[in-house]
Amino acid sequence: MADDELRKEQETEEEEKWPTFDWKEGIFSPQQNGEDEADATKVIKQDAPQPEPEQPHREPKKKKKHMSVQATILSALVYLLGVLLISYGIATVGWTLANDVLALNKEELTATITIVSGESVDEIAEDLQEAGLIEYPLLFKLFAAFTGKAEDGKIVSGTYELTTDMDYSALLTSIGPQSPVRSVVTVTIPEGYTLEEIFTLLEESGVCSAEDLMEAAETEDFDYDFLENISATGAARLEGYLFPDTYEFYMQASATSVINKLLSNFETRFDEEMQAQMEELDRTMEEVMIVASIIEKETDGQDQKDIASVIYNRLSEDNTETNGYLQMDSTIQYLLDERKETLTAEDLAIDSPYNTYLYPGLPVGCICCPGLDAIKAALNPNETDYYYFYLGNDGTTYFFSDYTSFMQFREEQLAEAESDGEEEDTTSAEEDDAA
Numbered sequence: 001m002a003d004d005e006l007r008k009e010q011e012t013e014e015e016e017k018w019p020t021f022d023w024k025e026g027i028f029s030p031q032q033n034g035e036d037e038a039d040a041t042k043v044i045k046q047d048a049p050q051p052e053p054e055q056p057h058r059e060p061k062k063k064k065k066h067m068s069v070q071a072t073i074l075s076a077l078v079y080l081l082g083v084l085l086i087s088y089g090i091a092t093v094g095w096t097l098a099n100d101v102l103a104l105n106k107e108e109l110t111a112t113i114t115i116v117s118g119e120s121v122d123e124i125a126e127d128l129q130e131a132g133l134i135e136y137p138l139l140f141k142l143f144a145a146f147t148g149k150a151e152d153g154k155i156v157s158g159t160y161e162l163t164t165d166m167d168y169s170a171l172l173t174s175i176g177p178q179s180p181v182r183s184v185v186t187v188t189i190p191e192g193y194t195l196e197e198i199f200t201l202l203e204e205s206g207v208c209s210a211e212d213l214m215e216a217a218e219t220e221d222f223d224y225d226f227l228e229n230i231s232a233t234g235a236a237r238l239e240g241y242l243f244p245d246t247y248e249f250y251m252q253a254s255a256t257s258v259i260n261k262l263l264s265n266f267e268t269r270f271d272e273e274m275q276a277q278m279e280e281l282d283r284t285m286e287e288v289m290i291v292a293s294i295i296e297k298e299t300d301g302q303d304q305k306d307i308a309s310v311i312y313n314r315l316s317e318d319n320t321e322t323n324g325y326l327q328m329d330s331t332i333q334y335l336l337d338e339r340k341e342t343l344t345a346e347d348l349a350i351d352s353p354y355n356t357y358l359y360p361g362l363p364v365g366c367i368c369c370p371g372l373d374a375i376k377a378a379l380n381p382n383e384t385d386y387y388y389f390y391l392g393n394d395g396t397t398y399f400f401s402d403y404t405s406f407m408q409f410r411e412e413q414l415a416e417a418e419s420d421g422e423e424e425d426t427t428s429a430e431e432d433d434a435a
Contacts, residue, residue, distance in 0.1 A: 100136050149172040
């Protein structure tokens with residue numbers, strides 16, 4: 001009995017030692033008091049699963065948010081400033097270039113520009129810049145290429161008066177074939193000038209270089225009927241057909257255009273009436289022009305038709321006086337570098353188809369470019385029996401039908417000239433002695 005009671009007490013004590021679970025609090029609560037209860041509770045709490053501690057909610061710092069807005073505004077301002085600066089730079093450059101292209105806000109300036117044949121657009125642009133007419137050669141070149149105004153034939157050699165009032169387009173138009181400001185020079189080509197003398201005169205007048213003219217005369221194909229079947233070759237084929245007259249030429253013009261102008265004038269001047277006279281005379285144009293060139297060189301114009309009659313008489317098949325030889329000193333002079341007052345035996349022996357002392361008939365080509373009067377004389381010779389003529393000491397040309405009369409007069413004139421020369425020498429010596 002006693003044992004049963006003791007066992008019950010021990011079981012009761014054991015039960016009291018175990019904690020109970022509090023469902024409201026979600027923890028085990030000890031049943032005993034004192035240190036045992038505290039220890040038990042501590043043990044139970046440590047063993048029980050603990051909830052995660054809640055993290056405190058942190059608000060963003062207002063200061064940091066304020067600094068972020070400032071940075072954004074500053075970045076936007078810097079970006080805007082950069083855009084403005086770039087835009088300003090582009091606008092400034094664009095306006096500067098536009099000023100040059102459109103000739104805005106330029107100081108007044110007039111410059112003379114000479115464009116030579118074969119000059120490139122690059123060289124022309126540099127010339128314009130050096131003259132102060134443009135500032136940007138590369139831009140000018142690009143403009144010329146873009147507008148097509150630099151194509152072949154649209155820039156013509158010449159001398160031009162240009163101003164800073166002209167924009168790029170006006171400048172290009174002004175140096176083109178329809179230029180309203182191209183410099184013009186008036187040149188008078190005297191009758192009887194040779195081809196070389198004409199080319200030298202044109203060069204001295206600023207029209208074109210003699211070298212370019214000679215090259216064009218030798219190589220260019222000039223499309224004129226009267227040049228067909230010409231016996232002379234090279235530049236000499238044009239001798240006689242560069243009509244002497246007063247012309248207006250563009251300065252620094254192309255050689256081909258200059259020569260064409262002279263040839264075209266000849267074609268106009270040798271009209272239908274002259275053509276009819278030539279056919280009536282039964283001569284070709286080449287023969288008429290060769291005769292006219294000799295007439296031009298043999299006389300000053302007072303007796304051209306009589307000189308023409310001498311030439312045709314000597315060319316006649318019935319000629320027994322000279323047997324077809326013209327024997328004209330002017331044809332020998334044409335072969336010399338410089339004209340001589342008296343020809344030598346060596347001069348008369350020069351082997352050339354122009355030497356009418358060596359070869360009968362007409363020379364191979366004209367010996368100068370005759371004027372209209374000489375051409376008319378060649379077409380309308382006087383009817384005479386003259387075979388000889390001689391320029392007297394008094395400046396008059398005397399004509400003869402036979403060789404004997406001619407030689408007699410010649411000897412008289414030479415003796416007279418020699419006598420006059422001795423008198424002049426004596427007078428000069430007396431003056432020297434008196435001095």
